[in-house]
Amino acid sequence: MSSLSELENLSPNIFIPEEWSEAAESIVFDSPTSPPPVVLICGAKNCGKSTFSRHLLNVFLQRHKKVVYLDSDVGQPEFTPPGFLSLTVVDRLTPDLSTPCLKTPERCFFFGDISSKRDPTAYLSYASTLYDYYRKEYNSFNKTEEFVKIELPLIVNTPGWVKGIGYEVLVDMLKYITPSYVVKINISAESKNLPAGEFWLEEEEDFGTTNLIEIRSARQDAFNRSILVQKDASLMRDLRIMAYFRQCFSRDCNITTIKELANALASHPPYQVPISSIKIRHLHCQVPSNQIFYSLNATIVGLAICSKNSENPPWSVGLGIVRGIDTVKGLLYVITPIPHGSLEKVDLLLQGFIQIPSCLLQVKGCMSPYMCANILPTS
DSSP: OOBHHHHHTOSOOOOOOHHHHHHHHHHHHSSOSSSOOEEEEEESTTSSHHHHHHHHHHHHTTTOSOEEEEEOOSSSOSSSOTTEEEEEEEOSOOSOTTSOOOOOOSEEEEOOSSSGGGOHHHHHHHHHHHHHHHHHHHEEEEGGGTTEEEEOOEEEEOOSOOSTHHHHHHHHHHHHHOOSEEEEEEOSOGGGSOOSSSTTSOTTSOOTTOEEEEEEOOSBOTTOOBOOOOOOHHHHHHHHHHHHHHTTSOTTSOOOBHHHHHHHHHTSOOEEEEGGGOEEEESSSOOOGGGHHHHHTTOEEEEEEOOSSTTSOOEEEEEEEEEEEETTTTEEEEEOOSOHHHHTTOOEEEEOSOOOOGGGSOBTTBSOTTOOGGGSOOO
């Protein structure tokens, strides 16, 4: 496949089973508007969490003008490229339940990996900070508007890693968020499912006000209509990254194939970022000081803003590709769709394990269009 449009249409229209519709409608229409419901969706990989989340989002928008979406699935995020935990305010219906779409989040953190396993502590810190932000801004009195109450429902989507450390992380998230509803999606392979019942509670703990809804994963209905489509996770991540950097160009720009996108990015004028104006942080690994620029060149980095409070994690504004580094001039060359006004606030580059898709490196006559050897430091 070489066409971006072909990749974006991997799956047919999705049919939502009656069990899913009933669950979504009961959550939205049987719950009070104040306080608004907080819904956490969990289950094993490929059980349909994202599809159900999109459907629930659409149902919520029938009753609420806006809905907040906390995405903690760093491997298959809904509105951002891979590697992010994000909080997004949504005010429009999702027309295609089979395909995620890029949106600008209200707040996000660049975790720098597709799983929480490298640093569960940081991952939980990001998730809880995003939830705290939601509570402050959308589930409480807003002091900036004369105590007018802003209340919006929240959907929390979670990863499909529900064993070992992944299970422990999910339990910690549930205990911190204490949602109004937990939607647990079960697949046919029972050994891969989460434990029965309120698995996140200790025996002596009270179930409280949380409502547990268990539904089955859906593959085909009685009319043999497709409900969920298995997708290549690695391919989908590459697609999300390509779609993200496609935003460097206007929609009028005629870029329809991956090859055209690769060539366009390789020739796109980069931003010049003074090295003296930024800090560089490597996530999940340590890099010797004399190797920092070697490791940074020709990689994807998270663009972030250092917190004034050193105890708070740095908010991110998006991704960039380090096009080259000129240590003589003291400049980094960065390709990013982030507007100049937002980029001026960036003072921290975060390097993780999110890689440039290999298909974007296959530019004719250039081994790597992002590796400029003549401007790398010699030691």
